[in-house]
Amino acid sequence: NSVGVDAGGTLIKIAYRNDQQELSFEKFPVSEIAMAAAWIQEHFAGAEICVTGGKAKQLHDLLNRPIRTLVEFDATCNGVQYLMDMQKLSDEPFVLTNVGTGTSIHFVDKQKHHRLGGIGVGGGTLMGLSFLLTGIQNYAEIVEVSRQGNRKFIDLKVSDIYEGMVPPIPGDLTASNFGNVLQHQTTRQNSDILASVIGLVGETITTISVQAATQNGASSIVYIGSSFIGNDVLRDTVVNYTVLRGAVPTVLRNGEYSGAIGALMS
Ligand code: ATP
Numbered sequence: 001n002s003v004g005v006d007a008g009g010t011l012i013k014i015a016y017r018n019d020q021q022e023l024s025f026e027k028f029p030v031s032e033i034a035m036a037a038a039w040i041q042e043h044f045a046g047a048e049i050c051v052t053g054g055k056a057k058q059l060h061d062l063l064n065r066p067i068r069t070l071v072e073f074d075a076t077c078n079g080v081q082y083l084m085d086m087q088k089l090s091d092e093p094f095v096l097t098n099v100g101t102g103t104s105i106h107f108v109d110k111q112k113h114h115r116l117g118g119i120g121v122g123g124g125t126l127m128g129l130s131f132l133l134t135g136i137q138n139y140a141e142i143v144e145v146s147r148q149g150n151r152k153f154i155d156l157k158v159s160d161i162y163e164g165m166v167p168p169i170p171g172d173l174t175a176s177n178f179g180n181v182l183q184h185q186t187t188r189q190n191s192d193i194l195a196s197v198i199g200l201v202g203e204t205i206t207t208i209s210v211q212a213a214t215q216n217g218a219s220s221i222v223y224i225g226s227s228f229i230g231n232d233v234l235r236d237t238v239v240n241y242t243v244l245r246g247a248v249p250t251v252l253r254n255g256e257y258s259g260a261i262g263a264l265m266s
């Protein structure tokens with residue numbers, strides 16, 4: 001009986017096996033880390049606890065019993081391998097992009113993995129920019145409102161610049177995120193702004209992921225992280241933009257629990 005925890009910058013993810021031995025999950029916001037610790041104490045009194053992520057020490061201090069800690073990237077990549085095996089996805093080498101609070105990019109081959117880099121644009125950017133521009137700070141509300149949004153008066157496509165000409169690169173590529181704002185000075189809908197914020201985040205992480213894949217001879221990109229939870233606008237942006245850029249995208253089911261699963265299996 002054991003439990004795996006990924007205590008990230010925004011959310012604490014927990015993986016364990018239930019009485020039927022099925023893989024099960026739980027999550028808590030980091031602002032409720034004390035509640036997460038209490039939940040673990042209550043449900044896993046005698047169990048081994050394996051923790052990964054940047055808030056591992058903070059959680060350990062609250063748990064007040066021995067824990068095992070694991071390097072976040074090892075846990076995440078192992079959890080991803082497990083999920084991909086379970087979901088019978090191809091085991092060709094791929095680029096793994098973890099869109100958490102920030103974004104981390106890895107190269108994953110059958111037996112090995114290494115971190116390629118990362119960027120500060122991620123789920124935290126989505127939350128922060130959305131709040132600054134619209135005053136909305138509830139994640140579910142941001143996602144819901146963005147669904148009705150239209151990016152065309154905020155963002156500039158290549159085809160907008162190459163008006164009436166055949167552009168040298170696909171016209172549907174974004175030439176400039178938020179680059180159309182000054183040309184269209186009208187009152188703006190929150191929905192349009194939020195759609196463009198998600199577009200900016202999605203296209204930025206896609207662009208560096210595709211470049212990382214190209215540079216490392218991989219054609220497939222696997223996306224994980226809680227930023228995709230219930231967020232079909234981000235999901236669609238990333239999937240469509242990855243295809244437009246010539247790579248093969250997968251948004252891994254339960255991928256946000258990869259770190260916790262890797263910790264559990266370790
Ligand atoms: P990191 O790995 O960078 O330390 P993390 O592991 O906490 O951070 P994730 O849990 O993968 O990051 O993703 C956090 C992001 O998921 C948030 O920034 C937000 O965009 C999104 N998100 C999804 N559900 C929620 C929620 N209920 N509350 C807040 N953010 C959420």
Ligand code: MG
Pocket residue numbers: 006008009053100101259
């Ligand atoms: Mg994380």
